Amino acid sequence: MGLRIREGDPFPDLELVLHDGSRARISDFKGKILVVYFYPRAFTPGCTRETRKFAEIYEEFKRLGAEVIGVSLDPVDVNSRFALKNKVGFKLASDMEGSACKILGILGGLGPLRYAKRVTFIVGPDGRVARIIKGVKAEEHALRALEEVKRLLND
DSSP: OOOSOOTTSBOOOOEEEETTSOEEEGGGGTTSEEEEEEOSOTTSHHHHHHHHHHHHTHHHHHHTTEEEEEEESSOHHHHHHHHHHTTOOSEEEEOTTOHHHHHHTOEESSGGGOEEOSEEEEEOTTSBEEEEEESOOHHHHHHHHHHHHHHHHHO
């Protein structure tokens, strides 16, 4: 099954459980650019490199008026430890049931081996999907997202 959402579509108003235990809705970020990146599993080598790079350049996203949220199927406590260990200044969200991934068409694996596919949605200030990034290596993901946010601002 492929993506169930395309560029130009409204991004679903998902409710996310954040790594600090709070909750947020996508609509809470309306009026801002929101970078929502999905990663397969916390503490794996690729996801660690990917998240560290997002953390390293997070201030650049903020300077451009964009917010970042990372999402995985990991439990809140795992994402909390992952955020702390990798000095993440943005929020990580837990989609433990895989409901957000199902809605978006990015749930991979079966049973206990389920995971979020590595996909990023850049949501414009209007709440619509402005860009979708998929098929990118973990190490390049954050820089590609930053590049797409800059392009969006120049459109």
